[in-house]
Amino acid sequence: MLSMRGIVKSYGAVRANREIDLDVSAGAILGLLGENGSGKTTLMNVLYGLVRPDAGRATFKGRPLSLGSPRAAIEAGIGMIHQHFMLVPSMTVTENVMLGWAAAGSWLRAAAVAARVREASRVYGLELDPDAVVGDLPLGLQQRVEILKAVLRGADLLILDEPTSNLSPPEVGALLAVLRRLRDEGRSVIFISHKLGEVLDICDEVVVLRDGAVAGRRTVAGASRDDLARLMVGRDLTPPLARVAREPGDEVLVVADLHARDAAGVERLRGVSFSVRAGEIFAIAGVDGNGQAELAEVLGGMAVPTRGRVFVAGAELPAGVAARLDAGVAHVPADRASVGLVRDMTLADNVMLRDADRAPFCRRGWLDFAAAREAAQRGIEAFAIRAEGVETPVRALSGGNQQKVILARELGRRPRLLLAVQPTRGLDPGATRFVIDRVLALRDAGAAVLYISTELEEILAVADRVGVMYAGRLVGVVRPGGTDLTRVGLMMAGALEETPDAAALYGVKA
Amino acid sequence: MTAGALARSVVSGGAVARPLASAVVGIAVALGTAALLVLFSGRNPLVAYLALLGGAVGTPDRIAVALNKATPYLLTGAGVALCFRARIVNIGAEGQIALGGLAATWLALRLPHAPALVLPLLCALAGAAAGAAWGGLAALVRLKRRVHEVLVTLLLNFVGVLIVGEVLQGELGEPGAGFPQSPLLPSAAWLPKLVPGTDLHVGVLVAVAAVLVCQVVLWRTPFGFRLRVLGASEGAARYAGISFAHTTLLVMMLAGGLAGVAGAIEVLGVHYRLIEGFSHGFGFAAVSIALIGALSPLGVLPAALFFGFLESGALAMQRAVGVPTPLVSVIQGLTMIFVLAAMALSAARGRV
Numbered sequence: 001m002l003s004m005r006g007i008v009k010s011y012g013a014v015r016a017n018r019e020i021d022l023d024v025s026a027g028a029i030l031g032l033l034g035e036n037g038s039g040k041t042t043l044m045n046v047l048y049g050l051v052r053p054d055a056g057r058a059t060f061k062g063r064p065l066s067l068g069s070p071r072a073a074i075e076a077g078i079g080m081i082h083q084h085f086m087l088v089p090s091m092t093v094t095e096n097v098m099l100g101w102a103a104a105g106s107w108l109r110a111a112a113v114a115a116r117v118r119e120a121s122r123v124y125g126l127e128l129d130p131d132a133v134v135g136d137l138p139l140g141l142q143q144r145v146e147i148l149k150a151v152l153r154g155a156d157l158l159i160l161d162e163p164t165s166n167l168s169p170p171e172v173g174a175l176l177a178v179l180r181r182l183r184d185e186g187r188s189v190i191f192i193s194h195k196l197g198e199v200l201d202i203c204d205e206v207v208v209l210r211d212g213a214v215a216g217r218r219t220v221a222g223a224s225r226d227d228l229a230r231l232m233v234g235r236d237l238t239p240p241l242a243r244v245a246r247e248p249g250d251e252v253l254v255v256a257d258l259h260a261r262d263a264a265g266v267e268r269l270r271g272v273s274f275s276v277r278a279g280e281i282f283a284i285a286g287v288d289g290n291g292q293a294e295l296a297e298v299l300g301g302m303a304v305p306t307r308g309r310v311f312v313a314g315a316e317l318p319a320g321v322a323a324r325l326d327a328g329v330a331h332v333p334a335d336r337a338s339v340g341l342v343r344d345m346t347l348a349d350n351v352m353l354r355d356a357d358r359a360p361f362c363r364r365g366w367l368d369f370a371a372a373r374e375a376a377q378r379g380i381e382a383f384a385i386r387a388e389g390v391e392t393p394v395r396a397l398s399g400g401n402q403q404k405v406i407l408a409r410e411l412g413r414r415p416r417l418l419l420a421v422q423p424t425r426g427l428d429p430g431a432t433r434f435v436i437d438r439v440l441a442l443r444d445a446g447a448a449v450l451y452i453s454t455e456l457e458e459i460l461a462v463a464d465r466v467g468v469m470y471a472g473r474l475v476g477v478v479r480p481g482g483t484d485l486t487r488v489g490l491m492m493a494g495a496l497e498e499t500p501d502a503a504a505l506y507g508v509k510a
Numbered sequence: 511m512t513a514g515a516l517a518r519s520v521v522s523g524g525a526v527a528r529p530l531a532s533a534v535v536g537i538a539v540a541l542g543t544a545a546l547l548v549l550f551s552g553r554n555p556l557v558a559y560l561a562l563l564g565g566a567v568g569t570p571d572r573i574a575v576a577l578n579k580a581t582p583y584l585l586t587g588a589g590v591a592l593c594f595r596a597r598i599v600n601i602g603a604e605g606q607i608a609l610g611g612l613a614a615t616w617l618a619l620r621l622p623h624a625p626a627l628v629l630p631l632l633c634a635l636a637g638a639a640a641g642a643a644w645g646g647l648a649a650l651v652r653l654k655r656r657v658h659e660v661l662v663t664l665l666l667n668f669v670g671v672l673i674v675g676e677v678l679q680g681e682l683g684e685p686g687a688g689f690p691q692s693p694l695l696p697s698a699a700w701l702p703k704l705v706p707g708t709d710l711h712v713g714v715l716v717a718v719a720a721v722l723v724c725q726v727v728l729w730r731t732p733f734g735f736r737l738r739v740l741g742a743s744e745g746a747a748r749y750a751g752i753s754f755a756h757t758t759l760l761v762m763m764l765a766g767g768l769a770g771v772a773g774a775i776e777v778l779g780v781h782y783r784l785i786e787g788f789s790h791g792f793g794f795a796a797v798s799i800a801l802i803g804a805l806s807p808l809g810v811l812p813a814a815l816f817f818g819f820l821e822s823g824a825l826a827m828q829r830a831v832g833v834p835t836p837l838v839s840v841i842q843g844l845t846m847i848f849v850l851a852a853m854a855l856s857a858a859r860g861r862v
Contacts, residue, residue, distance in 0.1 A: 302748050321751030331749070339745040345738070353739065354750045357732040367730050 001026040001187050002047075002157055005054035015430075016042040017053070018047040018212045020196050024157065029189040031177060031203035031220075033196070035232055035287050035492075036454045039212040043072050044159050047190075048080045049073040061156065077423040080152025083166070085142050087133030093117060097149055104179045116204060120148055124181050135142075139264070140171030151187075158182065159190045164198055165289050176202045194232070194287045196225050196493035198397055208232055225496075229489030233456055235325065241436065241461050244444040248464070248507050251277030251314075252448035253299075253415050256468045258308035260294045261275035269305070270295040275506040277415070281439070282507070283451040283463030284474075287492055291472035292452050293334065296421045300324065300452070312417060325354060330415035332406055333420040336399070340406045343395035347387055348376040350394050351409050379408030382437075400431030407438055419444055421452045436462055456488065465507060477504035511784040528856050529804035535792040536802070537816070542839045543848075548833055549722030558831045562838075565826020572826075574710035578780060580818025582772035584608065584717035585759045586796035587763030587803060587810035594805045595728065596761055597741040602663025603769045604793030605670025610637035610770025611777040612674050615682060615692050615784040618699035618777075626698040633699055634774045636718070642763040642769015644670060649762035653755045659762075667793055675786050682784060688785035701779035712780035720768055724807035737761060769796070798846040804853065817842060 004437045009017040017039045024030045045051040047058065059065060066072045073080075087096050094114045098473050114130035121128040126144045134142055143163065152156055160179075164172045178187055179202060195243035196409035199206055200220055208215045208231040216231040253276040260269040262307055268291045276282040289468040297303035299310060299319040310317045312327045324331065333339045341350050352361040352372040360371040383404040387397055394402055403423065410418065420439055424432040437463065443449050453459050459466055460480040468476045468491040476491045477500040490496035545555035566576050576782060592861040593600035615631035648666050652659040677683075701711040728734035736757050740747040747754065772792070777784055799817060803809030824838040853855035 120663045251824050284525060300749070301751065321749070325751065333749055337747065338743055339749045342739055342742045349735075349738075352735075353746065356750075357736040362732050365731065367735060 002057040002058065002060050004043075004047065005056060007043060007046055007058075008054045009046060009051060010054055015212050017046065017056075020056075020209070020212075020214055022207060022214075024188045024190060026156075026188055027183055027186045028204045029183050029191055029202055031199035031206040032190055032209065032233060033194060033199055033206055033228060034193045034209035034215075035194065035456070038209040038232075040209055041161065043209070044080065044161060044190065044192060044213075047073065048078060048159060073365045074153065074155075074367070077154055077156040078159065079153060079155030079157070081143065081146045081150060081161065081163060081166045083162045085146050086264060087134050087137075087142060087145060090133065092131050092133055093137075093145055093148075094130040096134055096145055097152060101149075101153060101154070110140045114362070116152060117148065120152060120405070124148075124151070124178055127177060136150055138171070139266075140168070140174060143167070143175065144178065147182075151182070155187070157188045157190070159192070161192045162194075163191070164195065165194065165263075172198065194493055196228055196490070196495040199228075200225065225490060225493075226486050229493060229495065230486045232321060232493065233485050233489040241440060243440055246279045246444075248280045249446065251275045251506065252278050252312065253450060254311040254506075255299070256296060256309045256311070258295070258304045258305050258310070260291075260298050260303060260308075262294060267306075268472050269298065269308075272308070272469075272474055273505060274474060274477075276450050277507045278448050279443060279446045280464045280507060281449040281451050281462055282442050283453065283459040283466050285456055285466055285488065285492065286454065286467050286469035288454050290469045292421070292454075292469055294472075295469075296331075296334065296440065296452055299329075300333065301420055325358070325413070328416040329415065330410035330413055330417070332403075332410055332421060332423045333427065336374070336402055336425075341394050341402055344393055346376075346391045346393055347374040347380070347385075347397075347405060348390040350405055351376040351379055351390075351412075353409065355413070375412065376408075379405065379412065383408045383435075400427050402435070403427060403431065403435060407435065411438065411442060415442070417449055418447055418449045419452075420449060422454070423451075424453070424455070424458060432458075448486060456492075465504070467500070467505075468492055470497075474505070476500055512709060529806070529809060529853060532852035532856050533802060533804070533809070533812070533849050535853045537845055539852075540841055540844035544837060547837070547840065548831075553831050553833055554565050558833045560831035562584055562820070562827040563800070564823070564830075566823030567858075568826070570705070571708055572822055574708035575651045575708055576815070576819040576822035577714045578818075579821045580814045581713045581779075582792055583795060583799050583814035583817050584628020584714075584721050584810060585768045585772035585800035586765075587777075587814050588721045588807040588809055589768035590796045591800040591803060591805045591807055591810055592724055592728060592734075592737060593765050594726035594800055595760050596737040596757060597744075597756055598761060599658075599660045600648070600663050600669075600762060600765055601797055602645065602648050602666050602766070602794055603662060603772075603796040604791070605663070606641040606710035606766040606769035606787050607773035607776070607792050608667075608670040609644045609761040610641040610773025611788060612682075612773070613637050613640035613770065614777050615695065618695045619682065619692065619730040620672045621699070622696040624698060626700075627702070629696075629699045630701050630778050633778055633854035634771050637770040637772075637774025637777075638767040639770065641773060642767035642859045645762040645764075645769070646759060648766075653758060659758075663793075671787070671789060674784065674789075678784060678786050679731045681752055694786040695778070695782050699778055700782055701775065705817075707779075711775075713775035713779045716771065716775065718811070720771070721807050721811055724768075727806060733757075733760065750763050775856075778830070795842070798842060802846055802849045816845070839851065 004022040006022040007017050020043055032040050046053045046067060048067055049070035049072055058067055060076050065076055070128055094110055094117055095485050097117055098113050100113050117130040126148060128144055134145060165177060183189060190204055203220050206218050206220060206223055210230060256273050258272045262268045284292055298305045301324045312329060317323055317327060337343060355361050361368055373390045379385060380387060385401050385404045421436050437448055451462055463480050466478050466480055467474045468488060471494060473495040548555040548558050565572055567573055589605060591598055613636040617633050617636040625720055648662045651662045653659055675690055682692045684691055684693040704712050710729045736752045739750055740752055740757055776788055781788060797812040799810055802813040820838045820841060824835040826837050827833050
């Protein structure tokens with residue numbers, strides 16, 4: 001039904017898709033598997049017309065498909081259900097279906113559309129009330145509204161981008177049942193996921209992407225979990241980076257049974273316990289969206305856990321950012337541009353961003369700009385920040401130099417614990433190396449480091465111990481030296497769970 | 511463009527020189543546009559503007575009137591500028607002025623025998639407290655009930671003005687006045703004159719001092735830093751441990767307090783009594799002035815004076831060439847539009 005040939009797409013130096021071929025037959029569900037950054041989303045955006053490829057072509061239902069126009073894709077019969085729904089929460093199901101739908105006519109005929117909603121809902125087992133307000137529906141039902149929209153618009157090929165990431169287990173089961181019905185009707189589905197279990201459960205065929213290329217194709221009948229996991233993560237391993245050999249010291253960070261919900265009320269952390277010792281880097285691996293963001297928010301003091309306790313250096317940490325700063329916890333957040341820095345403020349302002357009411361930047365209630373400028377100047381020198389001066393707005397700096405400003409501020413507080421979240425995301429190799437070297441130096445000097453990243457390769461090179469997070473829990477803890485990658489891949493995909501013992505979780509020598 | 515986007519474009523305007531140039535250009539274009547309107551009505555704009563200028567600065571008396579008119583603009587404009595810095599859209603100055611005036615009047619009528627100098631001070635403090643409470647109330651509704659502050663502050667304006675009207679119908683009203691106003695305040699409560707023989711009262715000094723204090727607070731204190739971070743990036747503010755609720759409540763109370771003082775000064779220095787509707791229009795003027803002043807308290811200084819002089823000269827212009835006084839409101843509105851446009855343009859060019 002669909003055939004894509006030689007799709008190439010680069011973003012600057014990053015080759016997101018290199019010569020990808022993809023085929024989907026009618027009445028089949030194709031699983032698209034891969035880690036973050038493997039090129040899944042780019043490829044689907046190319047197919048749906050959101051991104052124009054540098055090279056490549058596609059045919060759909062025997063006719064050439066013009067790439068680069070969502071309208072052409074929709075008219076040809078391709079529907080895409082994004083991870084974040086494109087619905088108007090204050091409108092009813094019927095109104096959302098009518099919205100932007102030419103076939104609904106120039107006049108609003110809500111009753112007629114509602115009848116079609118009811119009919120389609122019955123046929124596919126969607127159980128949708130046409131008059132329900134979308135914002136009141138649980139996420140699983142909102143997703144069905146999206147599916148209904150696509151189906152009523154005549155989509156013969158449905159693309160679902162990580163459709164189960166926001167769903168509870170019963171909702172997942174219901175979604176898979178709906179997808180089976182669509183397949184039995186002769187429609188095709190592309191199911192993007194990194195969860196092996198679901199892919200093996202629902203798909204007929206699996207394509208695994210790695211580093212922007214097809215790493216392998218398997219029919220589900222002939223695929224094994226180990227095989228797919230290896231295809232997903234398999235690569236030449238870089239050996240762990242050189243470091244001072246040292247016995248792990250005392251526990252600096254202890255996390256006990258942490259639970260937390262996201263802004264939408266979905267439980268994202270479901271009982272996480274571990275500790276990080278002085279002079280050790282504990283890294284958390286996992287595919288994006290498995291609770292790492294919430295863990296970072298809670299440990300950084302920006303979110304409040306629903307349950308569980310956090311201790312730093314033996315004392316329980318109260319809520320709030322200030323308590324972290326007092327306890328000597330540094331935090332390099334994942335979003336450098338809109339959280340870690342204020343882009344429109346100067347370098348000096350950004351250096352005192354989190355400490356404007358403490359010494360040396362605050363003296364007897366007044367800001368001491370001279371101290372801020374001095375600290376910024378020291379940062380420029382110590383971290384080789386390329387900036388015109390301390391009064392330069394940080395938006396004028398490159399991504400690598402922006403990250404250096406954050407490092408200068410956070411390492412400048414001489415932390416006993418560093419919380420580093422995706423510290424190298426989007427950086428070029430030189431800047432990446434710089435950041436990692438600084439983190440290693442901090443560890444060598446005896447600080448504890450919690451290193452959260454989705455880059456497995458980087459984690460294995462940096463970490464002393466690696467915890468793998470899946471669905472809000474630590475499903476395994478491994479040592480990077482001599483690690484069986486397949487095992488890690490299985491854990492990341494939720495297909496393997498080892499209940500880590502206390503020695504692994506708390507870093508006691510086995 | 512939403513008020514938030516406006517605020518952002520103003521904030522990103524850069525240092526001092528560029529907003530100043532933008533203000534001059536904007537005012538010139540506004541005056542030019544208004545001149546066309548005068549021309550279309552068959553009158554000579556040059557003559558009209560000369561009359562306006564004469565009315566504004568022609569005699570010491572006129573200057574005194576202009577400065578008196580600028581006083582509430584200075585106080586409210588500076589407070590609103592601080593709120594907008596934190597991207598909190600406070601358009602509630604009118605209600606805060608109303609209650610500030612009410613509190614000052616109430617206290618002055620309760621303490622008729624208090625010594626002069628002390629009484630105005632007490633009354634101003636009462637006005638500040640009432641205004642701060644009104645601003646704080648808006649902040650609480652915003653924080654607890656999550657109603658947008660534009661709506662809360664706007665609606666509380668009506669409530670505040672209606673409370674004043676209600677009180678003037680009853681307890682504080684002057685019996686037999688035929689107009690909703692309070693009795694004349696005891697003269698001990700009147701603000702002393704700054705220049706004998708003119709209407710100029712000491713309120714303008716209070717206002718200028720308040721503006722300077724706001725400037726220092728914004729740029730030299732951790733609280734001002736928190737305001738600026740919050741306005742520039744909510745995510746970074748959270749990361750920096752800045753409490754949105756705490757900061758919002760504080761800045762709204764500060765702005766409300768300044769507006770309350772403005773209300774007290776209007777009562778104690780201009781009218782010598784509480785009059786229904788005395789706060790009319792100040793809320794929106796404060797927003798215009800804060801925006802023209804590039805959300806900088808120091809920028810509010812010339813903006814408020816400009817508005818004061820325009821209004822002071824309006825009557826003279828009407829007498830001289832028959833151009834109706836509302837033209838001054840048109841000039842004020844045009845000034846805001848053109849100054850903002852000039853700032854947005856200069857910010858956009860500054861980026862490239």
